[in-house]
Amino acid sequence: MTENAIHASPVAMAHSPKEASFGIRHRRGFMIAAIVGFLLTMVGALETSQIGFLPRLAYWEILMLSGALIGLGVSEMVEKWGRLRSRQWAEMPLIATLIALPLTLIVVGTSSIFFNTRQPTFDAFATMFVITFTISLIMTALNYFIHWPGKVIPETVAPPAHVEAGNAAPPKLAARLPLQYQQLEIIALEAEDHYLRVHFDDGASTLILMRLSDAIAELPAAHGAQTHRSWWVAKRAVNQIAKGDGRATLTLSTGVSAPVSRSFYKRLNDQGWLG
Known part of the structure; x- marks a missing residue:
């Protein structure tokens, strides 16, 4: 050489x-x-x-x-x-x-x-x-x-406000998921470093490379709320609530536990999330 x-x-x-x-x-x-x-x-x-x-x-x-x-x-x-x-x-x-x-x-x-x-x-x-x-x-x-998870994502049309959540069109975020998860209902998002774990109503979950804030922007605002700097939760998926010391823990329909931090507690409580 x-x-x-x-x-x-x-x-x-x-x-x-x-x-x-x-x-x-x-x-x-x-x-x-x-x-x-x-x-x-x-x-x-x-x-x-x-x-x-x-x-x-x-x-x-x-x-x-x-x-x-x-x-x-x-x-x-x-x-x-x-x-x-x-x-x-x-x-x-x-x-x-x-x-x-x-x-x-x-x-x-x-x-x-x-x-x-x-x-x-x-x-x-x-x-x-x-x-x-x-x-x-x-x-x-x-x-x-x-x-790159943000490349060429098909646009979805937001459903009318009166449409039942169970009959609504899949959120835009669904298009970023592996094919086998795209028709499942998203009940929670959990940030793991710069990945995002997406939890579904059947108990399954998957990881995608995306920021929590970007993912939340692609979900219908009425479906849920951010409960922690690392969590978003669908309101209809909450089964049990444990409160204490300005914090709370939400147990979802699949058994997953999602935290409510002090910084989100008051807003969620005012919106009726915490009973």
Whole structure:
């Protein structure tokens, strides 16, 4: 592998898919990274065919899996920060930049170990960073397009106020759910970090990547209310109420317990929720 090829090595990123649980979310990203690393090994990309198959495989897998691991941490950090959730055009370049900075150093170090290359000049390093950033941005955009929960959501027409809740059209939020849950009645939302657990009337639940405030905005206001900074509850699903010390616990029809915090207690009490 020539020095110029090393300086221009494009290292593809594999970010975590946005799926239900943490493990499932990121497993696919690492699998994609490993597969791409194997393919680059097979074709001897960027003149790496000058070394044996196993060292070449180790070289590409180190780079690809390092990129996937950095992408996992960066995307989790940026999503948890949440300031750019509604501005994907700004969030994607930020994620790509934060990935490309450490990954470029890994490319330099790994190439030095496997190919005994000298330290790159500033211009060569800058070129390598630009290439790494570009590929990181492309992969980030692809993951957003495939997995972003806010993409191309079919519009739903709000039912008239007099329509019975059981006969109402599914809320807009239902379109974001896996197909098997879209016809179920949503009885509660529970924030878990930057995920959202959606509870249904049949006792099932699922996780989606969405903020609680955004999800509440997609539910009919008359169906329920926020009871806690991490909870929204459908009023018709409340079976039992336990009150005490300016707080309350709502037991739902499925046995799920939802808290009512001090900051929401008075408003809910005034609205007749707490009897």
